[in-house]
Amino acid sequence: MADYIPHTEAEVSEMLDFLGMSSLEDLFAHIPAALKLSQGLDIPAGVTEPDASVLFNGYAARNDAAGLLCFAGAGAYDHEVPPVVRALGSRSEFVTAYTPYQPEVAQGVLQAVFEFQTLVSRISGLPIPNASLYDAATGMVEALNMAAGTTGRSKMIISSGIHPHWRQTAQTFARGTGHEIVEVPLVNGITDWSQVDCGNAAAIVVGYPNYFGVLEDISVARSLADQHGALLILGADPIGAGLLKTAGQWGADIFIGEGQPFGTALSFGGPYLGLFACTEDLIRRLPGRIVGETVDTEGRRAFVTTLRAREQDIRREKATSNICSNQTLMAVTAAIQLGWLGTEGLREVAAACVRGAHFLYEQLLEVPGVTPVSDAAFFREFAVRLPISAEQAIVEMAKRGFLAGVSVQQLCGETDPSVEGDLSKVLLLTVTERRTRDEIENFVSALREVVSL
């Protein structure tokens, strides 16, 4: 057993003396005896750090996926995180701080978040960012709540090109809010708006690119939103900001995105980073924290969390959201990563992803039995139908050193409006700036072998 308690036995005795008590149990004497454990908890006895590290090395060693060359994406991408970003992002002043309730001693986190917000605003093309949300899936739920509050409506029109897990998360939280969620099917990888009734909709939600990587014409969704008085929520890949039009340029009211590509390791899915920005009109319904610039009593520039009257600790049951702790450390890390990438680096990363993904796509279509799910233009991710099950292909490719992609059936379940027909053979692939031509060519050779097994 180990712990991090500094008290010596003599000190504990002296402290108890001071309280007029004779044992630590006396501190709990006022509590009904029936509530106190007579025996210890049913968990193993404590061990020292070196002993525990053996256990955790074991867990780490049993994750074969960690050593594979990654061609999997679906919202979690294997981007370069350089030593400088890891060093700065793990500074204990950032890591071991609390929420900046006392701005006089929290300017470090506050200014870093202000810089993060500036970058989110630029990447989204929208003026009002927040200080982060948990992840993109819960970020979309916040956006839906914002749309409901703004329009007084509860019908949510969500393209099935939105990541399946985001849609599933929205369905869960709709149990409480009562939102009606309508999922719109894809045809050839593109949202088919023709059959959907957008009347009385609070929001229209579309992905850019969608989760298959397809670049849809967002002006169609914008027109629908205008026609029906709904808000347009764009779920965008933030790496797209290196090349593509921003949410603001497409006329979106709300931008949501997964910020993991900015400096956060794959991390088995968390902690990640929910990116959020909106138009000026929506500011009073902004979920979560926002940092603003101001001055101190001596006129120096200072930063502070602001517009606090929206938040749960003040507004309680009338708050715009219940969020309190968010993902500040990931936001600070994103600011550091973007500072390292810079204007040119973000463009280069986006370009390398696009080129790598298209290079892989062209070669994969040469493999017998591999066909595209959509022939529409894509960004850095695409789906193909294999002659064998995607799950089987992933297992076989792992033996050859590759994480071959993500099985769409694993993301969606048996059926989903995003795919016409059987989805068990649909594999979603991506290429980041970390994959070389040799790796891509070796990948294709291996897959050629696997599909002909």
Added chain:
Amino acid sequence: MKNFAAPGGKASSIPLVGREVEPTLFEMSVPGRTSFQLRTTGVPKTDLTELIPSEHLSSQVVPIAEVSERDLVAHFTRLSHRQFSVDLGMYPLGSCTMKYNPKFCDAVAAMTGLNGVHPAAPASLTQGWIELLWTLEQRLVAITGMAGATLQPAAGAAGELTGLLLIRAYHESRGEKRTRILIPDSAHGTNPASVTLGGYEVTTVPSNDRGLVDLAVLKESLGPDVAGIMLTNPNTVGLFEEEIQEIAAAVHDCGGLLYYDGANLNAIVGVMRPGDMGFDVVHMNLHKTFATPHGGGGPGAGPVAVSERLVPFLPGPRPTRNADGTFGWVAAPASIGRVHGWHGNALVLARALAYITVHGSEGLRRVAQHAVLNANWLRVRMSKFLPAAYDRVCMHECTLTATGIKSKFGVKGLDIAKGLLEEGFHSPTVYFPLIVDEALMFEPTETESVQTLEALALAVERLVIRAETDADSLHAAPRTTPVSRVDEARAARSLKATADAS
């Protein structure tokens, strides 16, 4: 009393040099300067206009920043020097449990075998992770006295909402429509905000003059339309709800469920279990009780453990151990669905399991005992110059009140809190809970030594003396911090949330 006065325990090094404003990353930018380095891929440099249709390509470049690696390091290092942290000094922020974060747990999270794993990789390739999560679930169930758990909620508030949706699913499965959730007036603001999002109405239950739930009033508030009650125990003034068994019986008798807000679990971990008190749903803040670092405002993690009757509704997929000893995922039969994009804040979960593994049952018990010892020692030690709001044994935190010095000297609780920053300590929580006038809530945690507690007490005593002799200087405090008091009204009035806003 033994004199524990000794040097140390407080921050004494900020700011290092002067109080100049640090420029923003954007002000430091020089066009053309770069620091990034990427792999040489050898992939053909096809013209992007051949790959992406022109209507999607932006004609404008999104400006980020243009700085050298050296400037990047200097900038963020300087920012870090303008930030209080647990590693720097005592952080007695009530209801936040800012204990020391063991470096061992960070080392676990830094293992590439854990942080290099893609979340969609199949179970056969992620056996270690699933086993880790499954093991943590077992530990949390044992610690809380519950039957099952979900690790997905990313923070305490997310856990609250998840718990409320579980309560809703339970009642609906029985064909019952219940509309109200009871909450004491001392509750954290996240409770009522979560209740609204859970589709329920809030009924506030007043506290009695002992700072506890008024059982008689509670019973009057109960009825067939009550879905449940959310309680924090010990409550937000740091006192144990001694009548919890009677409360539980009354709520259960009317068909309601009991929700345990685990914000204050540090007071009882290893000593008591919420399940034994009658609770049906428990959320834990792993960034409090289990010492995962709070990151300046997250990431946290808010797993939810539940009693047997709620297990069928748990979010999923959940980690499971198969009959052959391998690990996999399974969805509960009547699952409410997913509450996170993936499996929760996995690296935070790994840190928490590391913490639990080192402590074991006896270590966790010692955590609660010493947290409560420290809070009571501090309460009595400081009561000589700053009275406790409730003069009785507290749990892991003590609520003091500055009402007296406010009426005598015009010095508010906020002034004391700001003055403490000059003394090298983080402020306590001020003006919470709302039921105590001029509340100052101190939570020392178990990882602070008695020498540090004494240093804090001496600092507060100096401030109380200053309130009488030099109130103006306290109104103007802090003067030695990187910035002095900030104009919060101006920040809200003319919002400037980005460097680009005018």
